[in-house]
Amino acid sequence: MRLNPVTPELQQRHRRTGWLLALVGAVLLIGSPYLPWAWSDDALDDMTYLFGPSPTQFLGLALGAVLLVCLLAPRLLARVLAGRRARWFAFADGAKAAALGALVFVAVVVVGIAVELGGLVNVRYGGWIALVAALLAVAGTMLLPRDRPATLGGVRSPGWLVISTIAVVMLVTLLLVAYALDEDDPVIFVALLAFVAGVVAVLLKLGVGPWFSSQTARHRGVLVASAFLVAFAFPFTQDGSEANMSIATQVLIFAATALGLNIVVGLAGLLDLGYIAFLGAGAFVAAILSGSAFSAVGWNPPFIVTVLISGVVASLLGLIIGSPTLRVSGDYLAIVTLAFGEIFRLVMINLDGSDGPDLTNGSNGIPGVPDLDLLGFDFGEPHVLLGVEIGRFANYYFLLLLVIALIMVVFANLNRSRIGRGWVAIREDEKAAEAMGVNVFGLKLFAFAGGAFLAGVAGAVRAHHDISVTPDQYIFLESAFLLAAVVLGGMGTIVGVLLGAVLLRLMPEKLRFVDEYRLLIFGALLVLMMRFRPEGLVASRRRQLEFHEDDEELADKVDPTVTRAEGAR
Amino acid sequence: MDVTLFLQQLVNGLTLGSLFALIAVGYTVVYGIIQLINFAHGEIFMVGAFGALSTWIVIGRAQITAWWMLPLMILGAMGVAVLTALVMERLAYRPLRNAPRLAPLITAIGISVFLQEVVRLFYGLIPGFPDAKAPVPFPAVQGVSGGALDLGGVVLQRAAIFTLVALVVSWTFLYFFVNRTRIGRAMQATSQDPDTARLMGIDVDRIIMVAFALGAALAALAGIAHGLQYTNIDFRMGFLAGLKAFTAAVLGGIGNINGAVVGGLLLGLVEVMATAYIPGTFGGSAWKDVWAFALLILVLVFRPQGLLGAKVVDRA
Numbered sequence: 001m002r003l004n005p006v007t008p009e010l011q012q013r014h015r016r017t018g019w020l021l022a023l024v025g026a027v028l029l030i031g032s033p034y035l036p037w038a039w040s041d042d043a044l045d046d047m048t049y050l051f052g053p054s055p056t057q058f059l060g061l062a063l064g065a066v067l068l069v070c071l072l073a074p075r076l077l078a079r080v081l082a083g084r085r086a087r088w089f090a091f092a093d094g095a096k097a098a099a100l101g102a103l104v105f106v107a108v109v110v111v112g113i114a115v116e117l118g119g120l121v122n123v124r125y126g127g128w129i130a131l132v133a134a135l136l137a138v139a140g141t142m143l144l145p146r147d148r149p150a151t152l153g154g155v156r157s158p159g160w161l162v163i164s165t166i167a168v169v170m171l172v173t174l175l176l177v178a179y180a181l182d183e184d185d186p187v188i189f190v191a192l193l194a195f196v197a198g199v200v201a202v203l204l205k206l207g208v209g210p211w212f213s214s215q216t217a218r219h220r221g222v223l224v225a226s227a228f229l230v231a232f233a234f235p236f237t238q239d240g241s242e243a244n245m246s247i248a249t250q251v252l253i254f255a256a257t258a259l260g261l262n263i264v265v266g267l268a269g270l271l272d273l274g275y276i277a278f279l280g281a282g283a284f285v286a287a288i289l290s291g292s293a294f295s296a297v298g299w300n301p302p303f304i305v306t307v308l309i310s311g312v313v314a315s316l317l318g319l320i321i322g323s324p325t326l327r328v329s330g331d332y333l334a335i336v337t338l339a340f341g342e343i344f345r346l347v348m349i350n351l352d353g354s355d356g357p358d359l360t361n362g363s364n365g366i367p368g369v370p371d372l373d374l375l376g377f378d379f380g381e382p383h384v385l386l387g388v389e390i391g392r393f394a395n396y397y398f399l400l401l402l403v404i405a406l407i408m409v410v411f412a413n414l415n416r417s418r419i420g421r422g423w424v425a426i427r428e429d430e431k432a433a434e435a436m437g438v439n440v441f442g443l444k445l446f447a448f449a450g451g452a453f454l455a456g457v458a459g460a461v462r463a464h465h466d467i468s469v470t471p472d473q474y475i476f477l478e479s480a481f482l483l484a485a486v487v488l489g490g491m492g493t494i495v496g497v498l499l500g501a502v503l504l505r506l507m508p509e510k511l512r513f514v515d516e517y518r519l520l521i522f523g524a525l526l527v528l529m530m531r532f533r534p535e536g537l538v539a540s541r542r543r544q545l546e547f548h549e550d551d552e553e554l555a556d557k558v559d560p561t562v563t564r565a566e567g568a569r
Numbered sequence: 570m571d572v573t574l575f576l577q578q579l580v581n582g583l584t585l586g587s588l589f590a591l592i593a594v595g596y597t598v599v600y601g602i603i604q605l606i607n608f609a610h611g612e613i614f615m616v617g618a619f620g621a622l623s624t625w626i627v628i629g630r631a632q633i634t635a636w637w638m639l640p641l642m643i644l645g646a647m648g649v650a651v652l653t654a655l656v657m658e659r660l661a662y663r664p665l666r667n668a669p670r671l672a673p674l675i676t677a678i679g680i681s682v683f684l685q686e687v688v689r690l691f692y693g694l695i696p697g698f699p700d701a702k703a704p705v706p707f708p709a710v711q712g713v714s715g716g717a718l719d720l721g722g723v724v725l726q727r728a729a730i731f732t733l734v735a736l737v738v739s740w741t742f743l744y745f746f747v748n749r750t751r752i753g754r755a756m757q758a759t760s761q762d763p764d765t766a767r768l769m770g771i772d773v774d775r776i777i778m779v780a781f782a783l784g785a786a787l788a789a790l791a792g793i794a795h796g797l798q799y800t801n802i803d804f805r806m807g808f809l810a811g812l813k814a815f816t817a818a819v820l821g822g823i824g825n826i827n828g829a830v831v832g833g834l835l836l837g838l839v840e841v842m843a844t845a846y847i848p849g850t851f852g853g854s855a856w857k858d859v860w861a862f863a864l865l866i867l868v869l870v871f872r873p874q875g876l877l878g879a880k881v882v883d884r885a
Binding site for chain 2: 265269271273321324325327328331332334335336338339340342343346347349350476477480483487491516517519520522523524525526527529530531534
């Protein structure tokens with residue numbers, strides 16, 4: 001078969017057809033929410049009214065509007081965006097992302113209506129029109145030629161603009177999280193997720209995303225502080241309700257542990273498959289020293305001391321397991337840590353008094369761990385702060401925020417220090433690093449034991465939060481989940497791992513109907529991520545380069561001096 | 570010391586060890602050629618056991634237990650296991666061949682969880698097949714199930730004889746295959762230097778597939794042996810068995826086929842003897858897995874290249 005060559009005329013014609021198709025799609029997408037989508041108001045929210053869009057339908061309208069803006073902006077703003085500014089935004093790429101996002105969103109909603117009401121017949125004409133509109137938009141935008149990458153990322157903007165953007169982004173995030181968590185309907189939750197993903201994709205493609213990340217790099221302090229402010233403000237949006245706070249604290253415990261693992265896997269490149277055992281070690285130490293009636297040890301030190309002991313015990317275990325294995329291949333480390341995780345669980349089960357000395361109460365674990373009491377502040381009691389009741393979980397939430405802040409400070413400082421650079425060198429080429437005088441074994445051991453210490457600290461808090469500590473909370477699958485959070489989000493980044501942890505813990509809570517298939521999806525996800533995006537959702541540039549060694553363009557972005565020097569030779 | 574008891578433990582240890590050895594060969598053959606720890610190999614063993622059960626259900630509608638079912642079950646098990654291993658290699662591992670070393674290991678965990686879940690969720694959905702969410706009874710087959718042999722106080726289960734014979738036959742077969750056939754010699758060449766082997770006209774991709782297939786076939790045998798010995802199989806059985814077999818492979822020297830067999834037998838003996846002879850509270854079956862893994866760590870400390878491995882392990 002002979003293909004016709006792509007001439008400029010052909011491209012021009014396709015561009016025009018595509019633009020028109022996409023425009024029709026966008027207008028229909030904006031119009032369709034005013035039509036009824038479903039026959040019954042039992043599905044999702046109430047989508048049965050003519051000229052009365054439901055909140056979910058509004059999201060579809062918003063995506064349509066975003067698409068319309070992307071399509072019309074190059075023409076309407078031609079005068080403003082002239083000259084050097086012409087390449088600030090990549091509108092065609094933005095339109096492609098918006099159309100795809102709209103398609104996913106509408107498909108989720110239509111399938112959701114069909115599932116919740118029992119069959120596609122329950123979808124009314126409005127839903128079908130929206131689906132056709134999204135298909136038209138996708139087909140149309142596919143005909144548009146790809147833009148050159150947007151240059152907005154390189155534009156310097158005044159500080160007030162950046163800081164107010166940060167404030168707006170944080171506020172939107174807070175409202176969005178509060179709204180999403182209040183959503184009980186799993187389909188709406190998924191649709192909301194699709195909407196957010198679509199908008200984020202548009203912003204990234206358009207050039208606003210790169211602008212945000214490059215500008216905020218100059219105001220990192222403001223960004224981090226405001227992110228914490230938002231996280232701190234979250235319990236106040238819950239109005240004393242404990243249901244969401246319980247989920248939120250679980251997410252934070254998971255995130256804190258994943259961040260610790262991120263130091264070991266992401267920075268130092270040591271695959272630790274038994275990380276959960278260090279969390280467990282911290283939890284058991286804290287439970288044993290908590291003064292629980294089921295603890296075999298009578299000593300009950302203050303929590304500050306307990307936390308330190310938990311961390312030290314965990315890192316000692318890390319030293320014991322790390323010192324022999326870190327000398328040999330990285331693969332061995334993975335399997336030995338896996339074996340260690342099993343040994344830990346079995347030993348905790350066996351130390352029940354009949355198979356070994358009584359320390360952990362066997363497979364029943366240690367129940368009745370009392371609530372924390374820090375400097376007279378009882379974590380079990382609700383408190384009233386600024387007129388809002390702060391319940392038990394919210395108390396732990398604040399404490400966990402502190403723990404996460406601690407881990408992030410450790411992470412960021414290590415990453416930028418001599419130690420962090422040593423880790424990167426080891427991760428990329430151990431022999432070369434050793435030849436350059438990096439203390440390979442020492443640094444590896446430090447990463448391993450340090451990661452274990454952080455896990456131990458997180459475990460100590462978890463013991464009090466969970467009230468009971470049992471060996472079956474610390475199985476291999478939990479380690480695999482932690483690893484998945486790190487891999488999914490992006491190894492070696494803080495934001496990515498936080499995102500991965502939130503997604504992996506929040507999804508099962510909100511999507512109860514996939515509970516049965518959770519592990520299946522999880523396994524497939526790991527394989528697919530490694531195959532198609534090994535650097536994770538939020539990739540650090542350097543990491544991305546490690547997985548795509550042949551990409552010259554990327555290499556140039558990471559370190560322009562290297563490729564230029566090579567080009568000069 | 571009671572000699573009969575000791576001999577009995579020896580037999581038990583060798584039986585358990587043969588099972589480990591059959592699986593360990595799969596780790597070692599693949600590692601020897603592409604330095605990949607195929608962590609999902611334990612799941613191939615599990616899939617093999619389910620393949621045998623499926624063959625029995627499909628052919629033996631009338632619950633046949635005649636001796637000729639055994640070869641058919643072996644064929645069925647090997648077919649399913651080899652197919653799974655080849656698909657896994659093609660779709661998941663091959664695209665990652667030049668990726669950083671973390672990537673295939675993470676993929677392997679994904680495959681492992683995925684295969685377990687596929688069996689757990691979907692095996693029972695096939696008409697006529699039992700639900701695999703709980704342990705499934707494994708059929709008894711004439712000749713290798715039933716009455717044990719009594720050799721002067723030492724009891725020898727028929728399934729144990731099957732396991733031992735399976736190991737001896739496979740080992741002999743492997744010896745001739747690796748040393749006497751063209752493909753076997755190509756495998757040796759590839760393991761020594763894949764690039765040069767390719768220059769010599771060896772299809773390295775094909776050799777890698779052969780390695781996966783060999784490992785899978787032996788793991789399938791082990792799956793049947795496991796089913797016959799314990800009369801139950803379940804979707805989780807690959808995890809611990811795989812971990813132990815890997816320990817055995819490291820013990821003997823990973824990459825070395827004889828090492829895997831020796832390591833497997835030794836690990837089986839250590840586990841059984843530790844259960845029988847360690848006195849006090851740390852003895853007994855509750856601690857046997859702990860001792861097995863402790864052995865792995867000890868080997869890595871004092872002899873990382875394994876008992877029969879000559880090559881010093883220096884891959885990062």
